[in-house]
Amino acid sequence: MRPPWSYAALVTAALMVAAPVHAQSPTADPDEARIEDVITASHILTNEGVLDSFGHVSARSAKNPDHFYMPRAMPPALVSRADIVEVGLDCKPVDPTAPRLNGERYIHCEIYKARADVQSVIHTHDLAVVPFGIAGVPLRPVVAQAGFLPPETPLFEIRDANAADAKRGMLVLDAHLGDALAKTLGQNPVVLMRGHGNAVVGRSVREATVRTIYTHINAQAQSAAMALGRSITALDEAELATNAAENFDADRPWQNYKQRLPAGR
Amino acid sequence: MRPPWSYAALVTAALMVAAPVHAQSPTADPDEARIEDVITASHILTNEGVLDSFGHVSARSAKNPDHFYMPRAMPPALVSRADIVEVGLDCKPVDPTAPRLNGERYIHCEIYKARADVQSVIHTHDLAVVPFGIAGVPLRPVVAQAGFLPPETPLFEIRDANAADAKRGMLVLDAHLGDALAKTLGQNPVVLMRGHGNAVVGRSVREATVRTIYTHINAQAQSAAMALGRSITALDEAELATNAAENFDADRPWQNYKQRLPAGR
Amino acid sequence: MRPPWSYAALVTAALMVAAPVHAQSPTADPDEARIEDVITASHILTNEGVLDSFGHVSARSAKNPDHFYMPRAMPPALVSRADIVEVGLDCKPVDPTAPRLNGERYIHCEIYKARADVQSVIHTHDLAVVPFGIAGVPLRPVVAQAGFLPPETPLFEIRDANAADAKRGMLVLDAHLGDALAKTLGQNPVVLMRGHGNAVVGRSVREATVRTIYTHINAQAQSAAMALGRSITALDEAELATNAAENFDADRPWQNYKQRLPAGR
């Protein structure tokens, strides 16, 4: 299979890392580091083929846990610092003159409300995971690097949360639906959304990003395995427990994905 | 999955959009804007992997609804302004000295005749949708962004329209076949063509382009879901109605696809 | 699906074709034009993802129908004029000091012997067609552009041709095996080789090249259709006859594929 990135860009990036870089000041604003990771993750997840014209990455504020940062409504591939908006847990921008936000920002607000441990939320339309919800087939942890997944990743069926009226749709456009999604997520790292995508959380932007990519890879592996034979072997409880007990080191793949980005990013 | 575009090109394009651009004159010819979108859509749909050496995008004239614009017979990837031909609803070029047109221009003429609401027609050989017609499996709306699709996209079987003689083929090469295709399309946004591709319509070139790409993505998602399990969940009537009631905003993905084009386009 | 080529390269190529080119002299050696097409086809078929480190394109000599031209043993992507060897129908190089030839050149010799109409032979390991021979599933003409294929493309099972001894292998390394392959090809345009690839013939290098690519696309479409449903609709006799009666114009896709090549080729 073809790697989802430009080798040439990687080489360029490798040459760049050899250049001297001024160390980040210890007094730097901790939120700025998180915002920088939101931007980088938006680019990485596009470059790895997980994000399309839509989808969004956010980070909770380190200074004010009732605030978080996410890009305005725009393609994630093009996000830069000027596009980042500070948002309250009421899903309103802190600055009322802020640019228009994504309609589905309630995914983020409600998960941050429900999960104090979560520092980052990512919403994707990942085409590798979408078929699982459409087919009603449980996503299982089948590859070693996806040991963070539970034995069965929960699936959010928005019909169960929508009122039974003619206006019910597919998108998480209000606090009620965001709350229902957060409830389905529970204490898990990932929740699938039928016919739509998923939401992934982490203790950092980097962890949420690497989890998003390994959920993608795991879904590809399970789909290919089920095409070969219906009976598949997933990681068992002991294997999952061993994986969960280790500190998941997101840094090595994060650095790899970052280096795959074209020069100039 | 890998995104069907060059991230580097996107970055280049992003830098370009920062450059000052002269605003389009309010007195500009409205048909020129449509023609420019026909050219851009030809490039976008090639870049997104939907168009091959064949396939064509057209736009109805804003000034004369009985005329439309389409490229001469050539690969869509290379179309530029000089290749655009003005065609009447009789499928003849307005200028009799115009270069040779695509043999399947009757797809366009007959749909424009039958559907006054249609401002743009796109014909593709999209390999993601072709298998549905070959297998006789209905295309269903399974992803949230393809809510413009009906519960079952109609399939055009050219054998039903061709006379039962030895010369009947696969291509829509005359007005009779174009009319039969338009009748199968009916009031839908998309019609599949067995063993061939599809035709997609829109109220603008941009809408038709974005519909073409989300038909492609929806077909990929349904194929992958059916490989996982035969019982799939499509958007139901309420979900489709909610989607249809909203104004479908084609601009965000259009801008995204456009920015993915390499610099110089 | 992603297009198997670089859009940037295509744009570059498009700009190049705008440059004035000296017309080929009417007194030019006709074999040189064929050799140039062999080189271009080697690059095109690599760029389109059909050829790998192996595989080869040849052309019969226009001046001496008992000779043909093929590259020495090397990756087709890198072939240039200096690598082209003139070979007799005895499968020996005309110049005994010529560089080493491909071991499977007997595919070419024996087909040229058996088929006076054939002007070009292409051998590939195309991963889209290989599964059909392994699974024993007939390749059918399912897309409109592959109407040159017969209702069932013949499959060469080398075990039927190999003597029943311990040294029988998978490769066509002598005249006996080449002759058996040519007999299985018969009057068809394509023969599949189980666990190996195919051989494609044409009345010109360009026709053989375009047939090779549309055999590849047709195989992809049939595989995807059979994953959706086991009952597929192929082109019927009338549709195939209509297609065969038309002169197959290889030039439009050939130009498109050629323009996709990176600048400098």
Next chain:
Amino acid sequence: MRPPWSYAALVTAALMVAAPVHAQSPTADPDEARIEDVITASHILTNEGVLDSFGHVSARSAKNPDHFYMPRAMPPALVSRADIVEVGLDCKPVDPTAPRLNGERYIHCEIYKARADVQSVIHTHDLAVVPFGIAGVPLRPVVAQAGFLPPETPLFEIRDANAADAKRGMLVLDAHLGDALAKTLGQNPVVLMRGHGNAVVGRSVREATVRTIYTHINAQAQSAAMALGRSITALDEAELATNAAENFDADRPWQNYKQRLPAGR
């Protein structure tokens, strides 16, 4: 299918090989040539889409068969000479101040201990082979170029080797597990690892690399064939014996893969 490399880079590389190169001195350190191949193979296998952020290539020392060379813990795409560590068969670096090694280096140590013929070991997470272990479907030699594979490639189930306690995981993190893996490998060229990847060995880095890629291609072909039909034809004993009796020439594909690397590598 799209080739997993940049044609432009290949052309650039082709132009580069035309430049005069100083012949390697006959007195050069033989281990340096092996180390250079480890680095090149790391880049090739990334460029061909077989290696991800993890995975590693090693070579036994020609001077001291109880030592081998492998990169420190880092993404293989970025490995350069300074990252290569000399390791003993006890899996400890010869230089105690060496940078941190990959946790799964025991795959290498134990295979080198068990197999005196092996000069190179490669560990991958190849997504084309992973589904076979998950589904419990045997990998068969189905394409001519994968005739080095046995009739059934052995599968390592780490649960059989792990003690039945709560800490058993998926990774080969100690000598006991490495030894169990080496025993499952036996005298074969490849061993699959359930839910994880594979380990491939060779008499040289180049042979191990080419075997890794053809194992990848063979897995793709078998998966696609089994999607078409459950009954597949693999190479039989005579075909495998013929292939095994020939000296497997890894040089042609190695040169092709190397030339695909972007300029500067």
